[in-house]
Amino acid sequence: MLFHELVPTAMGWAGLLASERGLLRLTLPRQSRDIAEQDLLAGVATPMRDKAPFGDLPERLAAYFQGEAIAFLDSVDLSEAAPFKRAVWEAARKVPYGEVRSYSWLAAEIGKPQARRAVGQALGANPIPIIIPCHRIIGAKGDLRGFRDGLETKGLLLELERGSVSEQELRLAKAVLRHHDAAGHS
Structure with missing residues (x-):
């Protein structure tokens, strides 16, 4: 079974996809929730929308994009990787x-x-x-x-x-992500 969650961050919407074994995919922040979800779920049968498997990861991810030092020791599912x-x-x-x-x-x-x-x-x-x-x-x-x-x-x-990103640079980052999304990159 697969699970997904969309996370609002200071830079845009990020996406998380996990199996019961751990995290499978993370999309970096996108301009909109829809773009984040589209990028996250590309090529995947629609997973359940459930925050439970992620614990506090969504909150820690949002804090990371605010500039907080976060050590991500979360389980990952690399079982399909070479x-x-x-x-x-x-x-x-x-x-x-x-x-x-x-x-x-x-x-x-x-x-x-x-x-x-x-x-x-x-x-x-x-x-x-x-x-x-x-x-x-x-x-x-x-x-x-x-x-x-x-x-x-x-x-x-x-x-x-x-720790050297200002509020102005965060706004610039959002502009870069908007350009990135508009160009159709994922």
């Missing part, structure tokens, strides 16, 4: 809030030091951003590289975690 992706995602979860690591570090962490590009591809397929903090993985020289929701969003998430 072993390499699962290893990458589990290792990425070790990167603490407010810190970054390189793709090279992550490749070495999973015992595949030459697999930097494959690590990047696995992160690009991450269905649970924030919980699996792929935005905290950057280039070896400190540069921002690939992010499904755009480099502006990746940079904003890193700034949010550094």
Whole structure:
């Protein structure tokens, strides 16, 4: 059985999808509840609308987007993931809030030091951003590289975690998300 919940945040509407084993998917904030729900449920039979399986995760997620330091230790369901992706995602979860690591570090962490590009591809397929903090993985020289929701969003998430996002920047983030949604990206 699948469950979903839509979460209002300071940056827009986020979506959560879970099985009985744990979180399956998280959509980053979208301009509207409808867009968040559409992105969340793409390719999924309509799950039950039930907040119970998520506990206080919706509230913690909203607090995260307000700039609060939140450690997400929630259960995730990676049972459908290939072993390499699962290893990458589990290792990425070790990167603490407010810190970054390189793709090279992550490749070495999973015992595949030459697999930097494959690590990047696995992160690009991450269905649970924030919980699996792929935005905290950057280039070896400190540069921002690939992010499904755009480099502006990746940079904003890193700034949010550094505590350096103002109310004006949150408004800008909403504008970026509106542009992102209007362009049809998910």
